[in-house]
Amino acid sequence: xxxxxxxxxxxxxxxxxxxxxxxxxxxxxxxxxxxxxxxxxxxxxxxxxxxxxxxxxxxxxxxxxxxxxxxxxxxxxxxxxxxxxxxxxxxxxxxxxxxxxxxxxxxxxxxxxxxxxxxxxxxxxxxxxxxxxxxxxxxxxxxxxxxxxxxxxxxxxxxxxxxxxxxxxxxxxxxxxxxxxxxxxxxxxxxx
Numbered sequence: 001x002x003x004x005x006x007x008x009x010x011x012x013x014x015x016x017x018x019x020x021x022x023x024x025x026x027x028x029x030x031x032x033x034x035x036x037x038x039x040x041x042x043x044x045x046x047x048x049x050x051x052x053x054x055x056x057x058x059x060x061x062x063x064x065x066x067x068x069x070x071x072x073x074x075x076x077x078x079x080x081x082x083x084x085x086x087x088x089x090x091x092x093x094x095x096x097x098x099x100x101x102x103x104x105x106x107x108x109x110x111x112x113x114x115x116x117x118x119x120x121x122x123x124x125x126x127x128x129x130x131x132x133x134x135x136x137x138x139x140x141x142x143x144x145x146x147x148x149x150x151x152x153x154x155x156x157x158x159x160x161x162x163x164x165x166x167x168x169x170x171x172x173x174x175x176x177x178x179x180x181x182x183x184x185x186x187x188x189x190x191x192x
Contacts, residue, residue, distance in 0.1 A: 002058060003051055003058045003059065003060045003082050003084065004057055004058055004059075004084075004088060005054075005057045005058070005059045005060070005084075005088055005090065005176065006059070006060045006062070006078065006079065006082060006084050006088055006089045006090070007029060007032070007059055007060070007061050007062070007089075007090045007092065007172065008025075008029070008047075008061075008062045008063075008064065008071075008075055008078075008089065008090070008091050008092065009025035009026045009027070009028060009029030009030065009061075009062070009063050009092045009093075010025040010026070010064065010068060010071050010091060010092065010093040010094075010116040010117075011023035011024075011025050011026030011027075011063065011064075011068065012067050012068050013063075013065040013067070017150065019152040019153065020149065020150050020151060020152055021094055021136040021148065021149050021150070021151060021152075021153060022068060022094055022149040022150060023094075024092075024093070024094040024134040024136060024161075024165075025091070025092040025093040025094060025116075025134065026063050027161075027165055028092050028132070028134060028165050028168045028169065029061055029062075029063060029092055030063070031165055031166075031169060032054075032061065032169045032172060033050055033052075033061050035169060036052055036053065036054050037052065038050045038051065038052035038054075038059070038061055040061055040062070040063060043065075044078070044081070045074055045077035045078045045081060046064060046065055046066045046073060046074035046077065047062040047063060047064045047065055047066075047074045047075075047078060048062065048063045048065060049061065049062045049063075049078070054172070054173060054176055055173065055176050055177050056176075056177070057176045059176075060078070060082055062074070062075070062078055068115055068116040068119075069115040069116065069118075069119055070119055071116045071119050071120060072116075072118075072119035072120040072121070072122055072123030072124060073119070073123055075089070075091075075120055075123065075124070076123040076124055079124070085128075086124050086126045086128045086129045087128050087129065089124075089129035089130065090129070090130045090131075090132065090172065090175070091116075091117070091120060091129055091130070091131050091132070092131075092132045092134065092168065092172075093114060093116055093117065093131065093132075093133060093134065094114075094133075094134050094136045094149065095112070095114065095133035095134060095135055095136065096113075096136055096137065096138055096139070096145060096148070096149070097112065097135075097138075098133055098134070098135025098136070098137075099135050099137050100135050100136060100137045100157055100160055100161070100164070101135060101160045101163070101164050102135035102164075102188060103132060103133065103134060103135065103164060103167060103168055103171060103187040103188055104131075104132075104133040104135075104187065104188070105130065105131070105132050105133075105171055105175065105180065105183050105184045105187045106130070106131055106133075106184075107128070107129075107130050107131075107180060108127045108128055108129075109127060109131065110127065117131070130175070130180065132168055132171065132172065132187070134164060134165075134168060135164070136149070167186065167187060168187065170186050171183045171184075171186045171187035174186045
């Protein structure tokens with residue numbers, strides 16, 4: 001069965017970045033892989049990769065090891081390797097414009113100040129991919145954005161993060177099974 005979907009988590013490699021806000025994409029894709037018995041271990045084209053089935057889809061999961069602002073190079077090479085176009089790509093990343101606990105699933109769009117997405121747009125030459133944004137909230141007053149995204153989640157935020165990542169995994173599963181609109185409802189269910 002040929003790979004038909006490519007799911008990428010954005011983040012920074014190395015233990016010093018492992019638990020940071022900027023690595024929310026790495027966390028979600030790693031947990032998605034574990035939920036579907038996909039081992040992300042093989043090094044290929046500047047990323048750790050693994051492939052396996054999620055529902056009826058054969059998926060390649062990747063965690064670029066090129067650092068956030070150069071993610072596009074690795075993703076472009078992996079797309080070329082698989083023979084897929086950007087339309088088969090799902091990118092999971094952190095977003096400061098969303099409060100912690102919120103997700104946003106959308107197709108296309110600009111970088112919105114996110115350097116990983118800017119790198120993807122530059123290297124792919126197309127915005128035609130799906131993004132799952134994980135809210136990490138805005139930095140407190142006086143804390144620069146660059147420092148904030150490299151902070152670890154506070155202990156008081158970890159339960160919300162776990163629940164958000166679980167909803168994100170469910171949203172990707174629904175996206176693969178039933179499409180974008182159904183997945184958007186899973187990502188952010190209507191509040192009572």
